Amino acid sequence: MKEAIKFSAVVLFIIAIFVGIMIWPLPGCIILVSLLLGLGFYDIIQKKHTILRNFPVIGHMRYLLEMIGPEINQYFVESGTDGKPIDRNHRSYIYQRAKEQRQTHPFGTELDVYNQNYKWMKHSIYPAKQLETPPRVIIGGTECKQPYSASLFNISAMSYGALSKNAIEALNLGAKAGNFFHDTGEGGISEYHRNGGNLVWEIGTGYFGCRTDGGNFDAEKFKEKANWDEVKMVEIKISQGAKPGHGGVLPAAKNNEEIAGIRGVRPHTDVISPPGHSAFNNAEGLLHFVQQLRELSDGKPVGFKLAIGSKEEFIEICEKIVETGIKPDFITVDGAEGGTGAAPIDFSNYVGMPWEDALIFVTDTLNKYDLKKDINVITATKIFTAFNIFKALCIGADICNSARGMMLALGCIQSLRCNTNECPTGVATNNPRLVKGLVVSEKWKRVKNYHDNTVEEFLKLLAASGCTSLDQLNRSFIFKKVDKQWRSYEEESATVTSI
Template identity: 75%
Template structure:
């Protein structure tokens, strides 16, 4: 192609010069051709891109199509059920409820119900009366002085910095108006979190917001944060599903002066949270840290979030709870499918236990040690629909959180640019001209709507199952098609552990 380009340009130049003597205005075509000729010459002599050296000018189309490939795939290639990480049907479900649009679906399911892993709930021919009051769960064990009544569907952990200030404000106001909680993420409490919504203050390995000058935990700074009236619960982030064992990542492009001041770090630098906590390094140390946080917060509920890796380590934590007598008020279970704004690809793809197995394992282990009665289980991986909530509670969760679902309610289009500071919808960027697209006064309503309409759908599913309370759900209410084509209940796949069964053995 290089030879074709050079010879072609010479031929065109000769033709133009020849025509000039017949019709002089033709010389102006050189003004149009000159930029392409110069670009082609640059392509031939540059040394970084083989495609451009071999295919001058034309090679740029390859980079153009590569740049817009995600959009081409999302809008013109992918089907309704095969998009990743969130398919079009799930995105439509969230958009419709957030905007109070049509909630019905025509012509039947698009899912192949004969495939392995197809899931469904069993219904009753004697459905119960639908309950109008949305369910709430009280979080707070024996040592908690200020139990919190939580919605069963809330905003999962997303930090200011990962999200724009407009997105954080819209989420918080939506939580306030819808009476559900807003997890701050590990980036600390910003002014944009303080618009009246209930907060779960998440403390990660970087101790942002309660960080000493040397990067360790500061009891004094934590006490000031936990005393805020908006803070209803405190969550220790041990790990998250998308990057367990790695720690959070705030790219330098998103770490502006304001965010750096809130977190207590240097601005315009990539902030990497340590993989583990410096405040503890074993199970008994975790229990002691839980007690310290509870005491410093005057008895507010304290729990921890983790993705399951080494099962023995979680068993050790349960044994430490029994030994020390110190229990968390809640445990949040994340899965390997969890979302993140920025993570190494190997951690996202190959580290951590998948959500379903992780939730089952945590619930069964707590039951086996007779701890579940005092500890609420929250879960937060790919919870988008009423059925997702129904399934999670049937497995054994008490409360569900959603991060990406709430982002979609805000207007996220899954552009997959969360880590670039170029989010086109203003959800995950701090660039002013992009944030302007997210109008807080409109978007908080969509967050509230999505929460309310999804729970309304859940109450209809609950009634269809013949039940009136979440406490009546168990693993026998949800079924899955196995690879040998059998339909098995989750109770058959994952037999429940009786309370105290591990202690008896």
């Protein structure tokens, strides 16, 4: 009703202006121009809406479409980053929690509950009392001198360069205020990362921020930055779900002098990371690299991130862990659904194991080798909602990261301009004209709100399941349709194992 009234008022106002112009052409035109100039000035100075700051006056068309209703809004602005849809329910969920708007939903579910891909959780008719304080997870094994207490929900890897300086700064301030971590992505640590938020420094194949002139790993440069107070953990990026087996890509249009200086590369050139690491080339080498980084960082947690391709290669890693006794503190599991600002379409669409299967395989393999109790598992693919977190923890993860969810909380509208340096919301661009539209002092609050409200909703789901602690969660709580019958993930895992 409220939206209908607002839309009707706008339409009537527009009609009144045109009628006035027809009756009194000159005065009407003067009034119209004055109103448009006034509106444009207001759009530029207001701080809440990036689209209006960057596109004064015409930016209101987006909000007019939203007023019409969800169907029109979905048709015009609904599409996913890297071409994979984020449905309206997830978009609305993120925006409502980021903006602390009404978080209830009318008229029942909009999901097709009989769809083959529908998942649901079982609840108890005797729900538990909701936890007052969100649980945290300690990451760090026996070789770790500085274990880290992590939130259940954190910012996944997104580099400065892929995202704007204002976006990075807002994410980091949000992480600081909400006491969750901010993964740097493989682009190195910039000054915009250093606003007090806890960092996970991701080391990719390009070794940005700790590389020699020839592009190899530089231990001394790594040691200096890894011992900064805000760096709480180190993550070796072996591969990511959006483009497994392919190096990262930073288009030349985004690679300005500042970003090139942080990464240690030439500016205004395409920066393409090698597909593999030069510091190691086998499972044992990976583990010795983990050990080296842990020693150089004075005992901070060190782990690695990968998308699963060859099961045999991950099994070999587990065998070498047992053989050498060198254990990573955590493993981050990415899935083929992972997003990115730029990836070859065949890699994005056809390479790598999907997220759920990868997470199940990794946790089951770690359990088989009696390693899961010592190694935390993080997952980082399409985590948007409290249910996504609940499902991931039931399947086997310990904590979750989100990239696209955090981008939407910042104001991303999924315009699919990530790889062009023309992102209209200032999130995924280094164009100064567009970046200035993203007001850090406003957007960090939305990042924190999204995190806090999502974790709060998770606690409600945990209570609804009848559980009072994370260690009570298991695969029996989540159901999916298999051969036209509902089966829990526990039943399905047993079936697959028996086969």
